[in-house]
Amino acid sequence: MSSTRPLRLVIVGGVAGGASAAARARRLDESAHIVVFERGSHASFANCGLPYYMGGEISDRDDLLVADPETLKGSLALDVRTKTEVLAIDRAAKEVEVHELTTDKRYREPFDFLILSTGAAPLRPTNLLAKVGLKHPRVVSLRNLEDVDQLKGIVDGGVQKAIVLGGGFIGMEVAEQLVHRGVTTTLVEKNPQVLPPFDAEMVVPLEQVLVERGIALYLSDAVVDLEPDGNGQGVRAILTDGRVLEGDVVVLAIGVQPENLLAQTAGLKTNDRGAVKVNEHLQTNDPHIYAVGDVIEVPDPILGGSTHIPLAGPANRQGRLAADHIIARAQGRGDSVPSYRGSQGSAIVRVFDLTAAITGKSEKALQRAGKERHRDYEVIYVHPYHHAHYYPGAKRLTIKLIFETASGRILGAQAVGEEAVDKRIDVLAMAIQMGATVFDLEQAELCYSPQYGSAKDAINIAGFQGANVVRGGTMPITPAELRAALETVTPPMVVDVRSSSEFDEEHIPGSINIPLPELRSRVREVPMDRPVVTYCLVGQRGYFAEQVLRQEGVTAVRNLTGGFVSWQRLASGSL
Numbered sequence: 001m002s003s004t005r006p007l008r009l010v011i012v013g014g015v016a017g018g019a020s021a022a023a024r025a026r027r028l029d030e031s032a033h034i035v036v037f038e039r040g041s042h043a044s045f046a047n048c049g050l051p052y053y054m055g056g057e058i059s060d061r062d063d064l065l066v067a068d069p070e071t072l073k074g075s076l077a078l079d080v081r082t083k084t085e086v087l088a089i090d091r092a093a094k095e096v097e098v099h100e101l102t103t104d105k106r107y108r109e110p111f112d113f114l115i116l117s118t119g120a121a122p123l124r125p126t127n128l129l130a131k132v133g134l135k136h137p138r139v140v141s142l143r144n145l146e147d148v149d150q151l152k153g154i155v156d157g158g159v160q161k162a163i164v165l166g167g168g169f170i171g172m173e174v175a176e177q178l179v180h181r182g183v184t185t186t187l188v189e190k191n192p193q194v195l196p197p198f199d200a201e202m203v204v205p206l207e208q209v210l211v212e213r214g215i216a217l218y219l220s221d222a223v224v225d226l227e228p229d230g231n232g233q234g235v236r237a238i239l240t241d242g243r244v245l246e247g248d249v250v251v252l253a254i255g256v257q258p259e260n261l262l263a264q265t266a267g268l269k270t271n272d273r274g275a276v277k278v279n280e281h282l283q284t285n286d287p288h289i290y291a292v293g294d295v296i297e298v299p300d301p302i303l304g305g306s307t308h309i310p311l312a313g314p315a316n317r318q319g320r321l322a323a324d325h326i327i328a329r330a331q332g333r334g335d336s337v338p339s340y341r342g343s344q345g346s347a348i349v350r351v352f353d354l355t356a357a358i359t360g361k362s363e364k365a366l367q368r369a370g371k372e373r374h375r376d377y378e379v380i381y382v383h384p385y386h387h388a389h390y391y392p393g394a395k396r397l398t399i400k401l402i403f404e405t406a407s408g409r410i411l412g413a414q415a416v417g418e419e420a421v422d423k424r425i426d427v428l429a430m431a432i433q434m435g436a437t438v439f440d441l442e443q444a445e446l447c448y449s450p451q452y453g454s455a456k457d458a459i460n461i462a463g464f465q466g467a468n469v470v471r472g473g474t475m476p477i478t479p480a481e482l483r484a485a486l487e488t489v490t491p492p493m494v495v496d497v498r499s500s501s502e503f504d505e506e507h508i509p510g511s512i513n514i515p516l517p518e519l520r521s522r523v524r525e526v527p528m529d530r531p532v533v534t535y536c537l538v539g540q541r542g543y544f545a546e547q548v549l550r551q552e553g554v555t556a557v558r559n560l561t562g563g564f565v566s567w568q569r570l571a572s573g574s575l
Contacts, residue, residue, distance in 0.1 A: 005329045007032040009113035010325075011094055012086045014043035016312045017293030018117030019066070020319030026076045028327040035079040035109060036072070037098065039143050041073060043080050047364070049310055050148040053171070054155060055177025062146065066519075069444035077413035089114065089266035091286055103494030113288050113326045116263055116276065117319065119143075120294035120310045127250075131227040138235050139226060139427065141252045142170060151251065155181050159248035160184070163237050166253035167194035167221055169349050172206075174251050174350055175215055184570065185215050186245055188237070190222040190254075197345065199362050201479065202400055202414045204569040206351045213352055226250060256310055260294040271297050275308045280339035282322040292318035292327065302361050302370055302411055302432065309343040346429040352417055357425035360412030360432045363402055376405040379478050380465045381562025384458040384537040386420035395419045396538075397567070401428075401438070401462045408437035408470040420453075427459050438466030463538075465561070474543060476561035477533055479570035485531070492556075493533035497545040498564070508535065508567055516541045521551045535560035 009025055011018045011426050012038055021079035022036050036043055044066040052058045061447050072078045080102075088097040095108045121143035124134070132139055140151045155162075160183065162177045168187030178185045187210065193200040194217075195208055210217050218239070225238040229246065237245040258275045266286045268291070269277040275297040279570035281292045296318070318340060325337045348357035361369075366377055380401050385394040390484060403410050413428040415421045441463025448455050455465075468474040477485070485492055494511035503513040516536070526532055532554055534545040539562050546559040560567065 006109055007327070008112045009034045009115070009142045009326060009477060010109055011115045011117060012079075012096070013119055013293070014038040015045065015047060015116035015117070015119065016315035017119075017319035017322075018115065019044040019072075020316045021115050021117065021292060021323040022072070022078050023076055024320045024323035025327055026078060026500060027351055028259070028323065029330070030077075032327070032330075033079065034077075034399065035081065035111075037084050037086050037096075037335050037450045038080070038082045038362055039085045039101070039111075040146065041082055042145055042198075042531040045145055047144065050142050050145075051173040051177045053236060054142075054148050054152045054174070055180045056175070061145070061149075061485045080556065086262060089262060089289070091266055091289070099276065111288075112330070113290065113412070115319070115322055115326075116268075116284075116289065116291040117315075118295045121259045122252060123255045123257055125254075128223065128226050128369060131225065132235060133241075136226075136228070136235065136246065138233065138257060139250045141354075142174060143149060143322075151249070154249050155183060157467075159183060161234075161247045161249075161251045161390065163188065163235070163245055163247035165250065165312075166251060166255065167191070167219075167238070168253060168255065171251070172349055172351055175210070175252060176213075176252075179213050179215065179352075180500065181265065183490055186218065186247065187215055187246070188218040188221055188223055188239070190220070192220045194219070195356060197347070197362060197365075198358055198414055199364055199400065201566070202416055203356065205398075205416055206354055206356055209352050211355055246421045256294065258308070260295055263291065263295070271308075272304065272494045273297075275304075275310055276500045278447075281325045281334075281337065282318055282340060283325075289320040293323050299340070301342035301344055303366075304381075307345075309345050311343065311345070311347060313346070316344040324427075335352070335474055338388065339432065343433055346425065346427065348422055348425065354416060355418070355421040357421050358412070358413070358414045359425050359429040361399075362414065364414055366402065366411065377402055377465070378405050378412055378469050378476070379477055379561065380462065380466060380469065381478075381539070381566045382462050383562060383565050384460065384461050385454065386458070387452055388454045389451035393419075397424065397458055398562070399424060399458060399462055401466055403438050403466050403470075405470070408439055408466060410436055410438065410441070420458075422460050435516035437468060438463050442467045465543075466545075470575040473565060474546060475558045478561055482508075482533055482560055483570060485533075490530075492558075494533045494535065495526065495545065496536070497534055498536050502537065509533070516545055519548055520552075523554075524550065526552075528553055528555075530556070532557040533560055536563045538561040538565050 029406050046064045072080045083101045085099045086096045095110050143180050162178045162183045162185050164171050164187045175187045195203045223237045227236050234248045234251045235260040260274050263276045291317035297306040300307045328334045328337045344360050346359040353451040382399050384398050395418040400414045402412040409431050415425050446457045496507050496511045496513045497516040536542040542559040549557045
């Protein structure tokens, strides 16, 4: 690149990563010639808001436009070319082959640096679409404004029944919004639970609320075929066992795949799932070509190695860092730019009155990784109120915290509740990124006023319990571990330390009731030579009972973490 010629930066794809990269590059280099190619009609729009526009919570379509092409051209002096597709990359000549979709014009555009922000495309399996056709007007995905216009138009037309294929984040959002629009909705998920990134017991309340709101929920099931209905307007979905679901519209939300054709045909390296490989500065194996967003694999900051996490937040940060590195290299200071730390998968979803959020590793992800990629871990559940219990409107949260046994380093967290779920998971997400431990959580200083939190915040309570585990002050047992233990030849004695009225209402089968205030006087009823498990409603009284029994000489005593609330979720779930 000539020292007198302006930098030529070409970006393929807008939305999150590409638009962020373009804006950042302009702020750092006023003279650079920055071209953004976007195949669609809009270079920057809020794709995460699409379901809520369809459902009517976002009333004005223009509110989804983060920045229109004219604004980008005017305020940032960007050369934005919408309805323009990049067909190929000539790495040797450092040019891209371009096709203007409206005029059919083809030309080549030179670059000094290229950023690929092509994203990930919704899966549209050809086997499902063979009978209805790849472009059936009543089989839709939800990726861009054109897609949401199509779906909203169908719903506005007065459809009665919808089928959503996929119970991930998008599927859950779409199903919720269809119900808001008065559409009878069926949701089909091939896994035994909705929201597969979560652990199964954590999503039980969400599955319950879906059913309560009238959604027909098919778990551990799959659609193997789609076919037109008798009048040619609707679609029939054929399940694995031959059952037939009737729908006026089918929404495909079964996952995404990296849109990597441009990268692969240019000889850029991809992983076994098709995600483009990049280094810590978002460079591909061609140092002049960068890639960001849903099309790339990213470092796994918790277990090491790499992973594919298609989320808007990471894509925005990646676009910014890629632009930083490109401009710094052009100015001869490439070593001054920090590396991308990786993505830990922080995500959140609202399902009617409930919110669920996750960050870091789930328990099943750690189990899949195996011993070679993680050390031993512990799991605790806590069910604190989202603010002071005595202040009106207090709602219980459920938090699952996963941490290393030896060090207490936090590996992952999940939370479900009606209020303040985002606040707690955001704190834990930052804790994970900083390498914090449960000891840091017990010492965390957080804002307190009764309408916002408690003097012992939910985060502190999780830290207290986790720190007690690492220090050896308590030996928790998870509901799954207890169920397995109860099925052995020598099951533990299970002691319910709630009141007799609570016990009579419902309890763990086979447990005995010794209310906590009576435990010290009835301690001889507890065997010294047999494993014992204590439990209460959410864990605190069970922990007190564990301490009493241990100091009375019952050494093999454990407390059911999360108490009867967590046990009920296990019993209701699909573990």
